[in-house]
Amino acid sequence: MSAETGSEVEEVDLVDADEHDGPWWRDREILVPVFSGIAFLAGLICEWSGAELPALVLFWIGLLLGASTFTPSAIRKLFKGKLGISLLMTISAIGAVILGYVEEAAALAFLYSIAEALEDKAMDRARGGLRALLKLVPETATVVTSGTSTQIAAKDLQPGQVMLVRPGERIATDGVVRSGRSSLNTSAITGESIPVEVEPGDAVSAGAINTAGALEVEATAAGTDNSLTTIVELVEQAQAEKGDRARLADRIARPLVPGVLILAALVALVGSLFGDPELWITRALVVLVAASPCALAISVPITVVAAIGAASKFGVVIKSGAIFERFGGIRHIAVDKTGTLTRNEPTVAGALTIDGVSETDVLEWAAALERHSTHPLAAAILAAVPDSRTAADVRELAGHGIQGVIDGAQVTVGSPRWLAAGALGDRVTSMEEQGMTVVIVHREGTPVGAIGVRDELRQEVPEVVRTLTDQGIGVTMLTGDNARTANTLAEQAGITDVRAELRPEEKADAIGKLSQTAPTAMIGDGINDAPALAAADIGIAMGATGSDAAIESADIAFTGHDLRLIPRAFDHARRGRRIINQNIILSLLIIVVLLPLALLGILGLAAVVLVHEIAEVIVILNGLRAARTRNPSRVQKR
Numbered sequence: 001m002s003a004e005t006g007s008e009v010e011e012v013d014l015v016d017a018d019e020h021d022g023p024w025w026r027d028r029e030i031l032v033p034v035f036s037g038i039a040f041l042a043g044l045i046c047e048w049s050g051a052e053l054p055a056l057v058l059f060w061i062g063l064l065l066g067a068s069t070f071t072p073s074a075i076r077k078l079f080k081g082k083l084g085i086s087l088l089m090t091i092s093a094i095g096a097v098i099l100g101y102v103e104e105a106a107a108l109a110f111l112y113s114i115a116e117a118l119e120d121k122a123m124d125r126a127r128g129g130l131r132a133l134l135k136l137v138p139e140t141a142t143v144v145t146s147g148t149s150t151q152i153a154a155k156d157l158q159p160g161q162v163m164l165v166r167p168g169e170r171i172a173t174d175g176v177v178r179s180g181r182s183s184l185n186t187s188a189i190t191g192e193s194i195p196v197e198v199e200p201g202d203a204v205s206a207g208a209i210n211t212a213g214a215l216e217v218e219a220t221a222a223g224t225d226n227s228l229t230t231i232v233e234l235v236e237q238a239q240a241e242k243g244d245r246a247r248l249a250d251r252i253a254r255p256l257v258p259g260v261l262i263l264a265a266l267v268a269l270v271g272s273l274f275g276d277p278e279l280w281i282t283r284a285l286v287v288l289v290a291a292s293p294c295a296l297a298i299s300v301p302i303t304v305v306a307a308i309g310a311a312s313k314f315g316v317v318i319k320s321g322a323i324f325e326r327f328g329g330i331r332h333i334a335v336d337k338t339g340t341l342t343r344n345e346p347t348v349a350g351a352l353t354i355d356g357v358s359e360t361d362v363l364e365w366a367a368a369l370e371r372h373s374t375h376p377l378a379a380a381i382l383a384a385v386p387d388s389r390t391a392a393d394v395r396e397l398a399g400h401g402i403q404g405v406i407d408g409a410q411v412t413v414g415s416p417r418w419l420a421a422g423a424l425g426d427r428v429t430s431m432e433e434q435g436m437t438v439v440i441v442h443r444e445g446t447p448v449g450a451i452g453v454r455d456e457l458r459q460e461v462p463e464v465v466r467t468l469t470d471q472g473i474g475v476t477m478l479t480g481d482n483a484r485t486a487n488t489l490a491e492q493a494g495i496t497d498v499r500a501e502l503r504p505e506e507k508a509d510a511i512g513k514l515s516q517t518a519p520t521a522m523i524g525d526g527i528n529d530a531p532a533l534a535a536a537d538i539g540i541a542m543g544a545t546g547s548d549a550a551i552e553s554a555d556i557a558f559t560g561h562d563l564r565l566i567p568r569a570f571d572h573a574r575r576g577r578r579i580i581n582q583n584i585i586l587s588l589l590i591i592v593v594l595l596p597l598a599l600l601g602i603l604g605l606a607a608v609v610l611v612h613e614i615a616e617v618i619v620i621l622n623g624l625r626a627a628r629t630r631n632p633s634r635v636q637k638r
Contacts, residue, residue: 004317007305012212013466016263024166027115032065032066032068032113032117033066033110033113033114033116034114035116036061036062036063036067036109036110036114037110038061038447039058039059039061039065040059040060040106040107040110041061041112043055043057043058043061044070044103044108045101051060051438052339055103057103058237059105060101060102060106062106062107062109062366063093063097063105065110066106066108066109066110066112066114067109067113068115069092069116070086070089071086071090071093071112071115072088074086074089074090075090075215078282083258084263085292085547086112087257088257088260088261088288088289088292089108089109089286089292091288092108092285092288092289092605093108093317095284095285095288095326095523096285096605097469098194099278099285100382101278101282101606103594104604104606104609105188105366106607107112107610108165108300108609108613109611111612111613111614112613116614117321121515125290129192136169136170136207137223137418138154138169138170138171138172138205138394139153139154140153140172141152141154141157141160141172142163142164142165142166142284143157143161143163144162144163144164144166144216149164150267153223153399154173155171155223156223156635157219157222157223158219159219159221159222161218161550162178162216162217162218162219163212163216163218163344164215165214165215165216165217165380166187166210167209167211168209168210168211169209169210169211170185170206170207170209171204171205171207171208171209172219173218173220173221173222173223174205174207174219175200175204175214175219175220175221176201176202176203176208176218176220177204178200178217179200179215180200180213180214180216181197181198181200181212181213182198182210182212182213182214182215183196183198183211183212184196184198184204184208185208185209185211186207186208186209186211186229194275198215199494203220205227206221206226206227207234207269209343215234219580224430227235231497233402234307245609256291259291260287260288260291260292261288263287264284264288265284265308265351266281266288267283267284267599268281268283268284271283272283278458279353279601283598283599284604286598286604286605287595287598287599287602289605289608289609289612290591290594290595290597290603290608290612291591291595291598293486294480295583295586295587295612295615295616296584296587296588296590296591297583299323299580299583299586299587299622300321300584300620301321301585302619302623302624303580303583303622303623304321304324304325304576304580304626306623306625306627307572307573307576307579307627308324309627309630310572311324312575313629314568315558315560315565316554316557316558316559316565316572317557317559318555319555319556320555323538323555323556323578324576326537326555327521327569327570327573328573328577328578329577330519330520330537330538330570331518331519332475332476332514332517332518332519332520332616333468333473333474333475333476333521333522333523334475334476334477334510334511334514334520334522334523334532335495336477336479336507336522336523336531336532337477337479337481337489337543338455338479338480338481339524339542340458340524340563341461341477341489341493341563342455343384343455343457343491344458345382345454345456346377346379346437346454346455347380347453347454348363348453349436349452349453349454350431350436350451350452351363351428351449351450351451352424352428352431352449352450352451352452353448353449354422354423354424354447355445357447357448357449360450361449362388362450362451363381363384363385363450363451364385364388365389365406365411365437366381366402366413366441366451366605367382367389368388368390368391368411369391369394369402369406370382370402370406370449371391371412372394372396372521373387373396377437377439377453380453381453384615389406389407390503391404391405391406391411392405392406392408393405401413401414401415401418401519402414403585407442409444411442411443412442412445413439413440413442414440415437415438415439415440415482416428416438416439416440416450416482416620417501419440419442419481420440420447421440421447422447423447424440424447424449424450428440428450428452428587429484429599430614431450432482432484432485432488433488434452434488435454435489435492436454437452437453437454437481437482437485438451438452438453438482439457442482450570452588457489457492458563460562460564461493461494461563462494463563464495464566465494465495467492467567468566468570469494470573471567471570471572475495475540476497476498476499476510476514477489477490477493477495477497477498477500478498478499478507478532478550479499479500479501479502479523480500480504480507481500481501482498482500483498483501483628486500486501487500488554499534504531505531506612507522507531507532508531508532508534508535511532511536512535512549515535515536516557517536521536521537521539522535522539522540523566524539524540524541533554533555538556538611539554539555540554540555540556540558540566541556541557558568568629572629575626576626582622583622586619587615587619588616588632589612590612590615594608594611594612605621608637
């Protein structure tokens with residue numbers, strides 16, 4: 001395979017790749033090498049039976065068919081100043097014919113062309129999982145305007161338009177349910193098999209399948225710019241950047257091609273001066289073939305593409321080959337608490353009051369203010385008091401709380417770090433030790449109550465932490481929440497390293513310090529996690545339908561929220577990295593072993609061609625092993 005093929009293969013348009021789908025017997029890229037092989041084998045049979053002329057004709061047919069797959073492109077690239085392995089193969093074939101080795105030239109052309117075709121088909125197969133994401137967006141959507149339904153192209157959808165989504169249809173863009181109740185199948189997007197129940201007010205994502213009743217969904221994103229297209233964009237970037245080892249393969253191949261040409265010329269020239277010209281020119285041709293780094297050029301890209309495609313099938317979108325390779329070397333992981341380790345569904349778990357004030361009053365005062373807030377805890381308090389009072393002169397105090405006037409009295413709601421708990425202090429501490437996040441309620445400057453809100457730990461977290469520890473990966477919790485709440489949840493999760501009350505920039509600093517001791521990944525899902533995601537060796541956005549800032553800052557996106565993806569993804573990346581190393585070592589050994597054997601004349605042209613191309617097929621097949629994924633229950637300890 002050519003060095004240029006190895007690098008260009010990563011830039012293949014995923015959409016165009018669909019054109020290659022279909023039965024192999026209709027694919028010219030496969031048929032031509034197959035017919036070349038049939039002609040070559042038929043020529044061997046004729047030769048063994050003594051029919052020399054028919055054998056020669058069949059060898060020529062096999063040679064021309066095989067060479068037609070790589071010689072034209074080699075010549076075009078030569079005129080552009082690009083030297084590649086296909087040029088070496090073309091020169092070797094021409095030289096073999098000139099020397100009368102038509103049979104060897106036919107073998108070279110057949111084996112090279114079939115190996116190239118196998119690589120192309122392998123790449124198509126590996127990209128299958130990635131291409132599937134592109135099919136999740138429906139081509140059309142039904143829009144309801146003044147009671148009239150109109151079908152439009154999904155790409156033309158704009159925020160504010162109301163879509164009618166019937167049972168069995170996919171949602172064309174992100175939105176909010178305005179009417180109707182149903183359940184959505186989001187397995188193709190998130191990997192989660194349990195349908196999600198939705199009702200008016202619930203947010204829904206593009207690509208989800210409506211499985212029950214009809215829904216009217218108000219679009220919150222354009223048809224060309226939603227959570228699903230974000231995932232697709234990440235997938236399209238997956239082949240845009242090559243890994244360190246892929247660049248190593250290219251660096252070796254670039255000087256090797258002209259180097260081999262110079263070496264072959266020297267062998268032919270010096271050998272001809274001191275010996276039989278035909279012998280040394282033949283040996284020079286054998287050197288050309290023996291030193292061709294085709295296996296090296298394809299060994300890493302085939303593995304990376306196969307592995308990235310396989311990861312996308314179980315909900316892990318990796319932006320590039322370089323990231324995939326670094327991912328396999330991660331030894332420590334930092335995890336955000338809210339929305340990552342927890343369900344991100346906070347609920348009121350309790351309320352405290354001073355004498356003379358009821359829990360109902362405290363909750364209603366807080367809800368009247370929180371109705372104007374965008375803080376995640378506001379939703380929990382509002383859910384506890386759906387019909388709250390009305391507050392006046394409400395103003396949000398960024399980073400501290402919210403303040404307003406209720407029934408003529410000034411009420412303030414905020415964090416214990418900002419508002420004094422007063423006589424409630426000991427009980428507030430007890431709440432925090434139970435894993436609650438507490439907000440203090442002041443009335444006319446006096447603490448009158450406290451509300452404990454708890455975001456429950458995800459059920460799978462302890463199992464995930466144990467598995468990561470078994471894999472030799474350290475775990476640290478990073479959170480902006482108070483230390484007591486963080487420590488309580490960390491204890492439940494089995495995490496011993498906890499860093500709490502951190503601002504976004506402090507999370508990034510903590511990541512920097514962790515990275516100094518071991519390659520570190522950061523997992524988060526919010527805007528406040530973006531600096532830490534960018535600072536980490538690998539940034540992982542948990543839930544590709546979450547914060548755009550988090551997704552853009554991350555290197556990897558998990559399309560779902562099941563944390564069991566984490567150890568599975570690590571195991572997959574480590575396995576892929578081992579395969580990459582195997583292929584690089586094998587590819588270099590091929591060159592190291594064959595080159596002196598060719599120089600010494602121990603192996604002839606036919607033998608070198610056979611060994612070299614068989615080895616190339618081996619690295620392709622080995623690389624394809626990265627496309628297989630293991631059941632999470634079979635993830636081994638590392």
